[in-house]
Amino acid sequence: MLFLCxxxxxxxxxxxxxxxxxxxxxxxRDIKEDHPTLEELKAWHAAxxxxxxxxxxxxxxxxxxxxxxxxxxxxxEEEQFALLASDGLLVKRPLAVLDGKVLVGxxxxxxxxxxx
Numbered sequence: 001m002l003f004l005c006x007x008x009x010x011x012x013x014x015x016x017x018x019x020x021x022x023x024x025x026x027x028x029r030d031i032k033e034d035h036p037t038l039e040e041l042k043a044w045h046a047a048x049x050x051x052x053x054x055x056x057x058x059x060x061x062x063x064x065x066x067x068x069x070x071x072x073x074x075x076x077e078e079e080q081f082a083l084l085a086s087d088g089l090l091v092k093r094p095l096a097v098l099d100g101k102v103l104v105g106x107x108x109x110x111x112x113x114x115x116x
Contacts, residue, residue, distance in 0.1 A: 001026045001027070001096055002026065002095075002097040003015075003094060003095075004029045004030075004031045004036065004095040004097070005028070005031060005094040006030065006032050006088070006093050009093055009094070011093070015096075015111070016094075030088075031089070031091055031093050031095070034088075035085070035086075035087060035088030035091065036084070036085060036091060036095075037085055038081055038082060038085040041091075042081060045102075047100060047102045050104060052077060052080055053072060055084055055091060055092055056072065056092060057091055057093065060090065062090055068083075068090075092105055093105070094106055096114070098115070
């Protein structure tokens with residue numbers, strides 16, 4: 001499993017602790033230093049089954065300063081992908097990439113079910 005997170009994010013720390021406590025093997029990737037590529041984001045979006053807007057970190061300072069809540073509804077999907085690929089802090093975290101599944105954000109029950 002690939003685990004993408006931001007080291008200073010409390011939700012990411014909680015998810016990482018949960019993974020460690022449940023002895024889940026993962027490859028750690030700092031989403032800010034090694035942000036997802038456009039190709040990765042497109043593949044993960046397709047695998048997730050979620051609307052693209054769920055991939056945005058809506059509580060982040062960058063999201064708010066760019067006023068993306070106003071811009072995203074009319075922004076073409078290709079532009080949204082390019083924006084997400086431009087800065088890892090725009091991407092909702094943590095992200096867990098498993099075989100054929102992608103988990104966005106951390107909800108313990110969802111992660112537990114996905115890892116069965």
